Amino acid sequence: MSQITTIAAKEFKDYFISPIAYIVISLFLIVTGWFFFSTFFIYGRADLRDFFSLLPIAFSFFIPAITMRLFAEEKNVGSYETLLTMPVSFTDIALGKFFAATVFVGAMLVPTLAYPVFISFIGEVDPGPVAGGYAGALFLAAAYSAMGLFASALTRNQIIAFIIGCALCFTLTILDRMLFFMPPKIVAVIEYIGAGSHFTNFSKGILDTRDIIYFISLVCIFLFSTHIVMQEKN
Numbered sequence: 001m002s003q004i005t006t007i008a009a010k011e012f013k014d015y016f017i018s019p020i021a022y023i024v025i026s027l028f029l030i031v032t033g034w035f036f037f038s039t040f041f042i043y044g045r046a047d048l049r050d051f052f053s054l055l056p057i058a059f060s061f062f063i064p065a066i067t068m069r070l071f072a073e074e075k076n077v078g079s080y081e082t083l084l085t086m087p088v089s090f091t092d093i094a095l096g097k098f099f100a101a102t103v104f105v106g107a108m109l110v111p112t113l114a115y116p117v118f119i120s121f122i123g124e125v126d127p128g129p130v131a132g133g134y135a136g137a138l139f140l141a142a143a144y145s146a147m148g149l150f151a152s153a154l155t156r157n158q159i160i161a162f163i164i165g166c167a168l169c170f171t172l173t174i175l176d177r178m179l180f181f182m183p184p185k186i187v188a189v190i191e192y193i194g195a196g197s198h199f200t201n202f203s204k205g206i207l208d209t210r211d212i213i214y215f216i217s218l219v220c221i222f223l224f225s226t227h228i229v230m231q232e233k234n
Contacts, residue, residue, distance in 0.1 A: 003088045007096025008103070011070065015104050020069070025108050028062050036115055048115060052133040052203035056173045056196055059105075059137075059144050064165025066104060067148025070097045072161045090230045094223055098142075098149055105141035109134065128205030136202025139215035140195060144169045146222035153229040172196075172218075 015021040036051045116130050144165075151165035152158075176194030191197055195218075198211040 003092040004096045004099065007088065007093060008099040011097050011100030012103055015066075015100070018069070020065070021104070024062055024065050028058065028108055029111055032058060032112060048119070048130055048133055049203070051112070051115060052129075052137070052199075055137055056140060056199055057170075059140055060169040060173045061166055062108075063101070063105060063141065063144040064148045064151065064162050064169060067101050067145055067152055067165060068158045068161040069152070070101065070149055071152040072156050072158045090227050094149065094153075094226045094230065098146055098219075098223060101145040101149065102138075102142045105145060106138060109137055109141075126205070129203060132205040132207060133203040135207070136199045136211075139202070139212065140199050143172075143195065143215045143218040143222075146219045146226070147172075150222045150226045150229065153226045 032051060032054060035054050036048075113134075116125050119125050147168045148161075148165040151168060152161040154164060155161050172193070172195040174194075174196070176191045176196040178190075182190050192214070195214075198214045201208055201211050
């Protein structure tokens, strides 16, 4: 556990050494802030419904940008081989990098807590959907971070890692919006596979164990896949 914590702390600190982190955070806050305030004044609803509806799509692009360097950069500069010589396992490395990325996304969400505070001065905020939405955002961030980590483990090119990560995350984001084109017999299965419906339940303040299991399963599947890729490419 100490090795995982050490790797996570190092990776998290490295984010703030790189200018990419500040660029990603700035763009994320600009995009979500513009979308939130523009729709808020148009529809005049005292809730975060529109903000949470944007998050899965925003995460599909921003999280792969955060995770693309985790393995690809180290392989490119040669520090990955040095890491493997240390007394750490593949599991320690994968979990450490995963936790660093997930915590970073959580830190990226912290400034958006100003949105419900802003709304509270204008109208009455329902704390259930707000708390549920942010809890769902963390689960979604964990799942997409695991997917982005897997994409980064596949290649030493950060751009390719970003593209693969975006493709994986975006596919899960829009999957349940393509149900109209699916055969009726598999609609229920496709809807469950898609991340959108599970996150929507959280944003409505509904805490269902099936949604929690779904996100945890995604994390486990892609962390295990990352572990396999690391073993094969060692």
